[in-house]
Amino acid sequence: MSDSNTTDLTSPSSFILLGIPGLEVAHVWIAIPFCTMYIIAILGNFTILFTVKIEPSLRGPMYYFLCMLAVTDLVLSTSTLPKTLAIFWFNSREIEFNACLTQMFFLHCFSVMESGIFVAMAFDRYVAICDPLRHSTILTNPVVAKISLAVMLRAVIFTLPYALLARQWPYCRTNIIPELYCVHIAVVNLACADIRVSNYYGLFMVFFVRGLDVIFITVSYVQILRAIFSLPTKDARLKTFETCSSHLCAILAFYIPGLFISLIYRFGQNVALHFQVLISNLYLFMPPMLNPIIYGVRTKQIWNRLLRLFIHKGT
Template sequence: MQETPLCLSVGHLLPYSMSDSNTTDFTNPSTFILLGIPGLETAHVWISIPFCTMYIIAILGNFTILFIVKMEPSLHGPMYYFLCMLAITDLVMSMSIVPKMLSIFWFNSRDIDFSACLTQMYFIHCFLAMESGIFVAMALDRYVAICHPLRHSTILTNPLVAKIGLAVVVRSGLLALPLPFLVRQWPYCRTNIIPEPFCSHIAVVKLACADTRVNSYYGLFVIFCVMGLDVIFIAVSYIQILRAIFSLPTKDARLKTFGTCGSHLCAILGFYIPGLFSSLMYRFGQNVAIHFHVLIANICLLLPPMLNPIIYEVRTRQIRDRLLRLYTHKGT
């Protein structure tokens, strides 16, 4: 049994030809070799252009959200505090993946230290879980704002928001913590080549010369605790939200109220749908080229950090107005 953690389930798909690989026996490699996009090495420079563009947009967009929320006192509320957490999560996610990826594409710098690989693995899985948890916190905020609007400020107080944020961080950190320790204990005697541009849990585990079922079982447990429970909680929240919306007397009131959830819904779809597509492609797309699997895995990791700030800057009136005032002030 093997886990398929959404967009990180492609590492073991590669029965890669080892004609140009290091197959010397070793127990614990000092370094791993990241191949980038297997089979498309000659196109790495061209492939780097969209990934670099996504990275720049993610960095600028998320820093913009943090700056606007900090500078605008009217945005100092639960929804925007959670949005800042999401922006920080997206920044860390992008920074933990893209710089090394671009060094592979541009400078053919494929080596990564064993400890650095495990650190990158931890950050990827930790912040994926954290992003999912933040979407749950945002769903709670939308539920309280729509179903209990008069009590929103008394229910979601700053201390409670801080406790929710801390719970999301602690849960994600603790769930991801066993992964590098489980990986470190195995002997590696096949190869030290990872057919991806980053160190995902499943890609590294497939290189081990041992019975790694415990990794698979724990991976499935993490998926259930994070993606499964989070999606259920979000679904339940929106069922209650829709019930409250449909109880409103006029169509305009229903549309206006539902519009306050638009940014959150778009961000959720941008996070979960690419991961679901990647997982389904892994299950049913065995004849799909390996480089396509790897490309999809990369896109589903880098797409949310780029999309989230765009969604919230375009669809959230308070942020959009503050941006317009900022640019108007600079232009005068």
């Protein structure tokens, strides 16, 4: 144990996740909101999946993509939060090297997948609002299936180099990760090698992959807003805008904090470590909790079906 932090480790058998450095004494209490977010995320996303499954009217591209988003959020939460709670409550900080790389892959893969799903949702809203008469002929079930497959394959292909690059580096500095989970940049920073390739690839993922997603979504919503403001009456504009307001809320909650956190990891050397770790984890765990709330409350078809379900059970 004495040399575990500095031993020459070409491929360490395990890493030690510190949790939130500087706030160890408060881990038990910090775990409470994290556990609450996890429970809400699990219940909310399963509720979305259950509602879409039992309601025949909820059959369409938007709801298929929403189900994909729910599954993605469930995987994101489950790949990180149980270990986080184990660190907080049981001081279970050790994670095997391969398990760490696996967690890293799932974390980044499903994050990229979520970004791709938002792009698909933006395209669906664009067609539904800007070319409504052709919506059912453009976004047929086979087309939706192909888009979904493309979103998944893109996420796997672009994320795989994260794990491959992290595996190839020699680790001889320390096996301590000042994080709650195995995020790519925190792991490769422990390598005693020139990791510029990993850093450049991480920036490529932020600015090229997600950057292109943001550009596509922005262009789609510019066209959507132009179509909305061209409608003749205020009621028509409000009604049409309501159909895409939930997507806008979820997109803003996902991309803006994500860009902020990515830049802090690379350029925020003066930011307190405990603040950096706490904010990055809140960003990761908030969308899986917020997305089902946003879509459940702001999507009338889902909200009405849930109300009918509970009212029927109450009577």
